[in-house]
Every structure is written in C-alpha cells, then in structure tokens.
Amino acid sequence: MKAFIHKNKDLKNIIRETAEIAGYLWQRGWAERNASNISVNITDVYQPEISEYSTFPFYGLQVSYSKLAGNLFFVTGTGKRMRDLTRKPMKNALILKLNDNASGYWIISQKMDGENFLPTSELPTHLGIHQMIAERESMEKVVMHTHAHDLVTLTHAKQFCDEDVLNKLLWSMHPETVIFVPKGVGFVPYRLPGSIEIATETIKSLQNHDVAMWEKHGVFAIGKSVADTFDLIDILAKSAKIYFLCRSADFVPESFTDGQLAELRKLADNF
Ligand SMILES: [Zn+2]
Structure with missing residues (x-):
C-alpha cells in the first residue's frame, strides 16, 4: 500500500468500508464474477502535490467532466472481483486523479513497474453521475452499481417496468422502505451496458432518485458513504424479496x- 494511504486515516477508513461492503455484495449474490463497481469521490480527503503523480501513466477520457477537474476518486478495477477486493482492496481498486481540464486522469495508487490495471469499464457512467452531483452541489460522494437480483427479477415483467408501479410495489411491502428511500427508484429501460445511452438515461434518472433500476440488469445508487449507498439497495431488495416470498407461498x-x-x-x- 502506498505511503500516502497509510498516513491518511480518513482515506484508510473509506477503503476499509468499501472492502467490507464489497464482501456484502458478494455474500448477497449480487456480485457474481467481476460484477459490481463502486467509486468514491475522495477529493475532500486527499490532495497530493503535483510532484507525487505527474510522472505516473496518464489516460485520456472521451468526454471532459469539467466540474470534476482535479478531483480524486477511489474506484474499483476493471475485471476485478468484489470478493477479492474484500481481502486486498488496493490490488482490486485504485485511486485516480483527474487533470486540470478533466480530459484524463493519472492512476496514482499503483507502482510504476507493478501489475497495473484500469478502473471499471463503467467509469464514464460513474464520472457522469459524479459530475451531475457536483453541478447540483449535493453531498453524495459514492456511486455504486450491483446486480441486486430480487430487483432485477421485477424488471423482467413488463407490468413492473414503470416507475410509478415499481415504487408503489416496493413502498407497500415494508414500512421502512418509504422512510429510508423516500424518493423511490428511477427506471431505466434496457440499453446496451457501457453505452453512452445508458449513462445518459441513468444520470437523468438519478437527478430525481437515489437509486436507478436498469431493466434486466441491476441498479445504480448514490449516497454520502459506501455503507449508506449499500443500505438503500438492501432495503429495496428486502421489499422485492417479501413480494416474491408472498408469491412463492401462492398468495398475492x-x-x-x-x-x-x-x-x-x-x-x-x-424523519
Ligand atoms: Zn452490471
């Protein structure tokens, strides 16, 4: 682990919490193989001197995220498994710093001659969401994508592929759902994963909700901490689970x- 991480208690706590939650995603069965990805805006927690990163490899971005210029993110790695991240967070996630016009980034957490890897392939969607958060100046720091299967299952039925119907169902299964997820879920119709279209639709949906459900795929959620963000998905998944338990017991x-x-x-x- 890099020395700057060792010296920074807040950063170490974020990494520790992400590692713990990654284990829960795996235990829930929401993170098969390399499924799930998480990003945390850590700009408030750590700002390195330019001499600490300017010689590291630089990667260009297809889109410039002007509101995120100079920002730092802790991001899960592409092709990495959540269950491995739990044990070895810095071998499965990385820290990147955007340049001053946000057209690319340095990966500042890896050794120059080590086994390096890139951030999640969903990085454009994550950065687009962080940009939307920066534009509206709200407090969310975390973006999380996972395959919460009870929620995904609902979106395989056309009758539930509607925001109002979905929210009425999820809020009606357990008293705490409407209390802890008062904005309900947004619904994003099926689009090719990793496409510009799905990123655009997800960002639009998260302007009014903290959780967006991707039809037949998974969820994207935002929150102030990794644990808070996980909780939102967990509560919604509990509601969906209660619905399916009732149906499998053969009653509506x-x-x-x-x-x-x-x-x-x-x-x-x-509240
Ligand atoms: Zn996915």
Missing part, C-alpha cells in the same frame, strides 16, 4: 393501503 400480498402509505410518508417527511 395485501400490501399497504393508500392511507397507510400516506401515514408512513408523513413519518418519512419528519
């Missing part, structure tokens, strides 16, 4: 009435 769940939901919503507003 009664769900909350509109009146009960309104009562819970009031509680959420005061």
Whole structure:
C-alpha cells in the first residue's frame, strides 16, 4: 500500500468500508464474477502535490467532466472481483486523479513497474453521475452499481417496468422502505451496458432518485458513504424479496393501503 494511504486515516477508513461492503455484495449474490463497481469521490480527503503523480501513466477520457477537474476518486478495477477486493482492496481498486481540464486522469495508487490495471469499464457512467452531483452541489460522494437480483427479477415483467408501479410495489411491502428511500427508484429501460445511452438515461434518472433500476440488469445508487449507498439497495431488495416470498407461498400480498402509505410518508417527511 502506498505511503500516502497509510498516513491518511480518513482515506484508510473509506477503503476499509468499501472492502467490507464489497464482501456484502458478494455474500448477497449480487456480485457474481467481476460484477459490481463502486467509486468514491475522495477529493475532500486527499490532495497530493503535483510532484507525487505527474510522472505516473496518464489516460485520456472521451468526454471532459469539467466540474470534476482535479478531483480524486477511489474506484474499483476493471475485471476485478468484489470478493477479492474484500481481502486486498488496493490490488482490486485504485485511486485516480483527474487533470486540470478533466480530459484524463493519472492512476496514482499503483507502482510504476507493478501489475497495473484500469478502473471499471463503467467509469464514464460513474464520472457522469459524479459530475451531475457536483453541478447540483449535493453531498453524495459514492456511486455504486450491483446486480441486486430480487430487483432485477421485477424488471423482467413488463407490468413492473414503470416507475410509478415499481415504487408503489416496493413502498407497500415494508414500512421502512418509504422512510429510508423516500424518493423511490428511477427506471431505466434496457440499453446496451457501457453505452453512452445508458449513462445518459441513468444520470437523468438519478437527478430525481437515489437509486436507478436498469431493466434486466441491476441498479445504480448514490449516497454520502459506501455503507449508506449499500443500505438503500438492501432495503429495496428486502421489499422485492417479501413480494416474491408472498408469491412463492401462492398468495398475492395485501400490501399497504393508500392511507397507510400516506401515514408512513408523513413519518418519512419528519424523519
Ligand atoms: Zn452490471
């Protein structure tokens, strides 16, 4: 591990928390093979001197993210497994610093002559979301993508591929869902993973929600910490699970009435 990480308690805590949560993603069955990716904006936590990174390899970006100029990110590596990240975070994730016009980045956490690797192939979507967060000046630092299968399963039925229907269902399965996920989920119709189209649709969706569900694929979520972001997905997955348990026990769940939901919503507003 690089010396600057050792010396920085806040950075070490972010890495430790990400490693812990990566293990939960794997245990939940949401991170098969190299599925799932996480990025954390660590600009407030660490700013290196130019002499510390200017000789490191530089990688160009296809799009410039002007609001992220000079920002630093802790990002999971491409092709890396969450279960490995739990044990060896710095061999499966990296730290990158964007240049001053945000047209590319240096990877500052790897050795010049070591076994180097690149950030997740979903980096453009992650940076696009971080840019949207910077533009609106909100407090989220984390972007997380995972294959929460209970939520994915819902999007295989056309009847649930609708934001209003999805939110009514998820909020109606457990009282805490509307309290902890008051903005509900956004729905992103199927697009090719890694495409500009899916990134654009996801960013649009996350302007109004903290979680966007990708049809037949997974979820993207944003939050202030890695644990908070995981919790959002976990709560929604619990609701979906309760729905499927009812259906597999061969009955249709009664769900909350509109009146009960309104009562819970009031509680959420005061939370
Ligand atoms: Zn995926």
